[in-house]
Amino acid sequence: MPPETTTYDYKLAKLIDHTYLKPNTSLADINRVCAEAKKFDFAAVCVPPCYLERCTEILLGTNIGIATVIAFPMGYADGVSKIAEINFAADKGATEVDVVINLGFVKDERWNDLFSEINTLCAFALHKNLLLKLIIEAGTLNPDELLRVCQICTQANVPYVKTSTGMNGPGANPDMIQTMRNVLPSHIQIKASGGINNRQQALDLVYAGANRLGCSQSVMVITAN
Numbered sequence: 001m002p003p004e005t006t007t008y009d010y011k012l013a014k015l016i017d018h019t020y021l022k023p024n025t026s027l028a029d030i031n032r033v034c035a036e037a038k039k040f041d042f043a044a045v046c047v048p049p050c051y052l053e054r055c056t057e058i059l060l061g062t063n064i065g066i067a068t069v070i071a072f073p074m075g076y077a078d079g080v081s082k083i084a085e086i087n088f089a090a091d092k093g094a095t096e097v098d099v100v101i102n103l104g105f106v107k108d109e110r111w112n113d114l115f116s117e118i119n120t121l122c123a124f125a126l127h128k129n130l131l132l133k134l135i136i137e138a139g140t141l142n143p144d145e146l147l148r149v150c151q152i153c154t155q156a157n158v159p160y161v162k163t164s165t166g167m168n169g170p171g172a173n174p175d176m177i178q179t180m181r182n183v184l185p186s187h188i189q190i191k192a193s194g195g196i197n198n199r200q201q202a203l204d205l206v207y208a209g210a211n212r213l214g215c216s217q218s219v220m221v222i223t224a225n
Helices: 027-040 049-058 079-091 103-107 111-127 143-155 174-183 199-208 218-223
Strands: 016-019 044-047 065-070 096-100 131-135 160-162 189-193 212-215
Touching (some): 016 027, 016 189, 027 049, 044 049, 049 065, 049 079, 065 079, 065 131, 103 111, 111 131, 174 199, 199 212, 199 218, 212 218
Parallel strands (some): 065 096, 096 131, 131 160, 160 189
16 A cells, blocks of 8 residues: 555546556566556556566555557567467466457458457456456448447457557547447446546546446556546
8 A cells, every 4th residue: 555645546447457568568567557556456467478477566455457569569469379478478477468359350341250260369368267358349341330348349249348558540539438338238348448548538548337447557647647
């Protein structure tokens, strides 16, 4: 827990995946991110796969989730490769995986292929006792595509639908979250991510229907007035 002199939004912190996914991520970065997660009791950390073991060491004995990314950030690895990445993540101590969908399937309207891959990934993650969050890059989709993808996620019973990688197209906004919330059933949760850098922005996304937030500026988001 943080010192008594630290003023921060505890409830908001519990909704945040404290994220660090830069190409030049170092061990020092991971040590800092995990220390901040422990200090502020974030919901989870989200880190590159190669640092999962270090996170499990630092966060041992806490309730903080350990998330990593799969087929990140493009999503066009084939299903077999995605399964292998999920298996690696499970072996290295992950408790959650954020998996990028194949946007080519969406743009080509290969809906059966998209459903088949998503359904397989969900089943394998469940088998490995991992919480799966499916990244759909909502900011790159037109309204019809977003509707169809959300319908397929519903059909596959995806636990979490995540808006964005934060690297391709626009990040989350309240209108996007409301649109997704209106289509997805209540048991499917939403993770908003991409460009969240202040408390009001984070709260607006939560009020719109987001259940989890992916932030790299998490400490600033919860401590700034």
